[in-house]
Amino acid sequence: MNTDVLEKNRKETYKEKYGFADKDSFVYRTQRGLSSDIVKEISGLKGEPAWMLDFRLKSLETFYKKPMPAFGGDLSKLNFDDIYYYIKPGERKGRTWDEVPEKVKNTFEKLGIPEAERKFLAGVEAQYDSESVYSSLKGQWEKLGVIFCSTDEALKNHPDILRKYFGTLIPPADNKFSALNSAVWSGGSFIYIPAGVHVDIPLQAYFRINSESAGQFERTLIIAEPGSFVHYVEGCTAPVYAVDALHSAVVEIIIKEGARVRYTTIQNWSDNVYNLVTKRAAAYKDATMEWVDGNIGSKLTMKYPAIYLMDKGAHGEVLSVAYASDGQHQDTGGKAIHYAPHTSSIITSKSISKGTGRASYRGLVKVYKGAKNVKSSVKCDALLLDDTARSDTYPKIEIDEEEVQIGHEATVSKVGEEQLFYLRSRGLSEEQATAMIVSGFIEPIVRELPMEYAVELNRLISMEMEGSVG
Amino acid sequence: MSKLLDIKNLHVEVEGNKILKGLSLSMNRGEIHAIMGPNGSGKSTLANTLMGHPSYIVTEGEIFFNGQNILELAPDERAALGMFLAFQYPHEIPGVTLFNFLRTAVNSIRKKRTGEDIDKDRKKAASSMLQFSKKLTANMKLLGIDDSFSKRYVNEGFSGGEKKRAEVLQLAMLEPELAVLDETDSGLDIDALRIVSDGVNSIIKPGQSILLITHYQRLLDYIKPHFVHVLVDGRLVMSDGPELALKLEEKGYDWVRDQFFTQNLN
Numbered sequence: 183m184n185t186d187v188l189e190k191n192r193k194e195t196y197k198e199k200y201g202f203a204d205k206d207s208f209v210y211r212t213q214r215g216l217s218s219d220i221v222k223e224i225s226g227l228k229g230e231p232a233w234m235l236d237f238r239l240k241s242l243e244t245f246y247k248k249p250m251p252a253f254g255g256d257l258s259k260l261n262f263d264d265i266y267y268y269i270k271p272g273e274r275k276g277r278t279w280d281e282v283p284e285k286v287k288n289t290f291e292k293l294g295i296p297e298a299e300r301k302f303l304a305g306v307e308a309q310y311d312s313e314s315v316y317s318s319l320k321g322q323w324e325k326l327g328v329i330f331c332s333t334d335e336a337l338k339n340h341p342d343i344l345r346k347y348f349g350t351l352i353p354p355a356d357n358k359f360s361a362l363n364s365a366v367w368s369g370g371s372f373i374y375i376p377a378g379v380h381v382d383i384p385l386q387a388y389f390r391i392n393s394e395s396a397g398q399f400e401r402t403l404i405i406a407e408p409g410s411f412v413h414y415v416e417g418c419t420a421p422v423y424a425v426d427a428l429h430s431a432v433v434e435i436i437i438k439e440g441a442r443v444r445y446t447t448i449q450n451w452s453d454n455v456y457n458l459v460t461k462r463a464a465a466y467k468d469a470t471m472e473w474v475d476g477n478i479g480s481k482l483t484m485k486y487p488a489i490y491l492m493d494k495g496a497h498g499e500v501l502s503v504a505y506a507s508d509g510q511h512q513d514t515g516g517k518a519i520h521y522a523p524h525t526s527s528i529i530t531s532k533s534i535s536k537g538t539g540r541a542s543y544r545g546l547v548k549v550y551k552g553a554k555n556v557k558s559s560v561k562c563d564a565l566l567l568d569d570t571a572r573s574d575t576y577p578k579i580e581i582d583e584e585e586v587q588i589g590h591e592a593t594v595s596k597v598g599e600e601q602l603f604y605l606r607s608r609g610l611s612e613e614q615a616t617a618m619i620v621s622g623f624i625e626p627i628v629r630e631l632p633m634e635y636a637v638e639l640n641r642l643i644s645m646e647m648e649g650s651v652g
Numbered sequence: 653m654s655k656l657l658d659i660k661n662l663h664v665e666v667e668g669n670k671i672l673k674g675l676s677l678s679m680n681r682g683e684i685h686a687i688m689g690p691n692g693s694g695k696s697t698l699a700n701t702l703m704g705h706p707s708y709i710v711t712e713g714e715i716f717f718n719g720q721n722i723l724e725l726a727p728d729e730r731a732a733l734g735m736f737l738a739f740q741y742p743h744e745i746p747g748v749t750l751f752n753f754l755r756t757a758v759n760s761i762r763k764k765r766t767g768e769d770i771d772k773d774r775k776k777a778a779s780s781m782l783q784f785s786k787k788l789t790a791n792m793k794l795l796g797i798d799d800s801f802s803k804r805y806v807n808e809g810f811s812g813g814e815k816k817r818a819e820v821l822q823l824a825m826l827e828p829e830l831a832v833l834d835e836t837d838s839g840l841d842i843d844a845l846r847i848v849s850d851g852v853n854s855i856i857k858p859g860q861s862i863l864l865i866t867h868y869q870r871l872l873d874y875i876k877p878h879f880v881h882v883l884v885d886g887r888l889v890m891s892d893g894p895e896l897a898l899k900l901e902e903k904g905y906d907w908v909r910d911q912f913f914t915q916n917l918n
Contacts, residue, residue, distance in 0.1 A: 599706065604743040606727035607703045607736075608753070608822065609761035618756060622747025622805070 211269040216262055218242060221365050224268045228334060228368075231341065241354035241364030248358035253544070253576075255482040255511040260456055265428055267366040267399070323381060328412075329374040330385055333401045336372035343374055347405055351434040351462050351490075359458045363399045363432040370400030370431065373414060375441075377407040384413040384446070384632050402433040406441040406469075413444040415632060427455045429480075435463035435471065439493075442470040448635055450642050451480035453510055461487040465525075468495035474630050475502040477512050478642050486544060488517035491525035491556075498527045503627045505643055506539030506571075515545035515576075518558055526557040532624055536567035536647070542574040543592075551582040559589035565623045566596045567616060567647075617644050654719035656681045656861055657830055663712035664694075664701050671697040673886035674713070679861055681829070686864040686872055688897060689883030690905040695865045696740060698883070699834035702863075703737040704730050717830070731757075732764035734829035738819040738836055745806035750818060753806045754825050755784055761826060791824040795851040813844035820848060824855040831856075832863045837871040849874030869901035882908050 212220050221242050225235040250257055323330070329340060336344045354364035375381060406412060429451065437443050443463065451457050457480040463471040473487035489498030500516030512535075518527030533541030543562040564573035575592050597619050605615035621628070621640055628636045657679040664672035671694045679685055689695050701708040702715065704727040715722050722730055745753060759780075763769050770780045788802060795817055807815055816836055823831050833852070837845055852875055856862065864875060872880070872894065880896040881888045884905065889912040890896065900908065 601743045601745070603700075603703075603705050603727060604739060605745070607731055607739075608757040608826065609728050609731035609764065610756060611728050611760070612726075614756065614760060618748055618753070619745065622745050625747030 238365050244354045245361035254484040254513040326379045327376040333370040333372045359430045360460045367399045367401035370402040373404040375406045375410040375412045378409045380411040384415045386415040398429045400431045404435040406437045406443045408439040410441045415446045429457045431459045433461040437465045437469040439467040444472040446474040448476040450478045455480045457483040459485045464490040465496035467493035471498045473500045477504040482511045484513045486515045491520045493522045494524045496525045500529045502531045503624045504533045506535040506541040508537035511540045513542045515543045517546040520549040520553045520556045523554040529560045531562040534565045535571035540572040544576045546578045548580045554585040556586040561591045564594045658716040661713040665709045684862045684877045686877035686880045693883045694886045736828035736831045738833045740835040742815045744808045751802040812839040816848045820851040830861045834865050869897045872897045
């Protein structure tokens with residue numbers, strides 16, 4: 183079949199399923215582009231304290247000074263003047279589902295959020311454009327002192343905790359995009375888990391860019407007090423737009439002694455989105471951090487979830503899967519920075535690329551002098567669906583200590599004719615056969631996901647692969 | 653009524669090498685045929701060509717299955733018509749359980765045959781899942797396969813015997829009209845051979861047909877063919893009843909070559 187037709191079909195299917203866009207659902211948005219006036223306007227509209235405005239303005243200065251990243255993908259077409267930096271969807275924030283505006287609700291219903299919530303979730307924090315419009319948290323967690331709200335709300339209602347940690351792990355000057363986020367951030371989740379509290383049902387947020395050229399700059403901060411546990415799940419499904427959109431989030435996670443945090447993301451951006459995210463966690467004594475990261479879609483994704491292993495016994499894991507379709511570049515990986523002895527890390531990365539898609543693994547394992555008995559292993563596997571697909575590996579290992587165990591393993595495989603023939607002889611079409619090989623390839627990641635996300639990830643990848651062969 | 657399988661003057665090339673040079677064979681429903689031949693005679697080429705492997709190019713001749721010319725059909729379309737190939741070297745599918753693999757295969761073949769997409773109807777999907785599970789359990793019991801087997805990844809870390817048993821399990825689940833067994837006996841010790849052969853015998857139903865492709869006679873001690881054909885240098889040079897296999901075992905393939913050439917000279 184003609185590949186143009188197939189590609190068109192694929193896009194239309196996508197549009198039908200995820201590309202619906204409500205007309206004019208926002209009530210306020212700033213002018214296009216970025217200036218100190220825009221930043222003041224954002225802060226003013228939110229009624230923020232002076233220290234936050236000051237933080238934003240200083241971050242803006244830093245943003246102007248910082249160069250674009252010299253690695254990763256092509257950012258030359260990204261025009262900062264074309265983007266709306268703040269869009270507010272409704273006048274008032276909904277406390278219950280009934281109060282959420284109808285249009286917004288329709289969007290979430292199409293995404294299956296209410297049902298998902300009923301079945302699986304303790305709380306929903308869903309971001310629609312730049313403002314959280316709905317959030318709920320089951321009473322039992324509130325009683326235990328768990329805080330789960332938008333970061334804007336946290337600034338109003340829990341200013342002391344927020345200010346203590348905000349921007350400490352990822353300072354604005356970390357990179358150009360963390361500076362940008364620090365200047366114009368809006369929404370995102372704030373989670374505080376008191377000492378010893380185990381939140382045993384995943385907390386979930388669902389993000390969605392819904393306005394043409396809308397930037398999405400959410401800011402997430404998670405604090406896990408000693409001995410606590412939380413699993414936070416975030417998913418993104420963006421509608422299709424002709425104008426390039428920018429998503430640039432900052433996620434900071436602090437895990438204190440003996441605590442454990444798992445952060446799961448499934449991102450499915452439409453193929454005009456630049457997805458440039460800084461994620462970092464600090465794990466203290468005997469603490470565990472786990473990043474589970476699925477990247478599908480976008481024009482370019484640059485994302486390397488990092489773990490700082492601060493004290494003895496800290497353990498970190500990054501599990502990531504990326505799918506680079508035609509015209510897409512997934513530049514993803516993970517970082518483990520070992521500051522302390524007796525710390526360990528595991529980075530597992532799986533990428534799939536097809537057509538003109540490109541998947542790069544970029545990672546860093548660093549062990550500082552004196553961090554004896556560190557164990558770290560990195561495994562990256564790439565699967566190419568055809569002859570034109572591309573995969574690269576950029577593993578950086580910096581070891582300043584001798585008594586360490588570091589492992590690195592990389593494989594590249596191609597969907598082979600013999601394997602396809604075997605599956606097809608059992609009645610599977612070429613598409614089904616390829617999809618099955620891919621689903622088997624990512625199985626080690628999928629089995630770590632909550633059930634509905636596992637289903638969603640497999641479905642998204644099958645959808646991406648529709649018309650990929652023929 | 654047309655033949656189940658009718659191969660006419662089949663010529664096949666692989667990477668420019670002529671392997672099959674005018675092979676003809678007919679099979680009726682319910683018959684078991686054995687094709688025996690020395691290494692390099694074209695046995696596996698025949699098996700792969702029947703199932704539609706893209707590297708095997710048919711340059712001349714025809715293959716009819718139930719009266720339909722299948723040469724233009726893709727492997728999955730042939731599977732939907734009721735053809736099955738048990739592989740000599742089954743492939744690994746990491747991360748995919750045998751259970752999921754079989755269920756996808758069964759549903760896919762059903763969909764192609766009847767146009768019915770079971771997954772679109774929740775009730776039907778649930779009841780078909782139940783039926784499938786029951787059938788799988790029953791077949792695994794019949795083949796003496798442990799329950800945990802279906803939860804393992806397809807052929808990954810399987811022993812030679814396990815791989816062949818997994819092929820027979822697939823045969824049992826897909827219930828084809830024609831099963832082509834490509835050197836199913838290769839790499840098996842005598843105990844494993846007996847288990848696999850007993851498996852085939854226990855799951856084959858009346859009306860199903862088998863084309864056994866083998867180098868050695870020993871498989872035919874367990875699965876009794878109605879007809880034996882000898883393949884030498886891309887052609888069937890001798891066909892007879894089951895006693896031919898024994899004669900061949902005794903006299904060797906050179907005897908066949910001599911016979912064939914003598915015939916041709918006369």
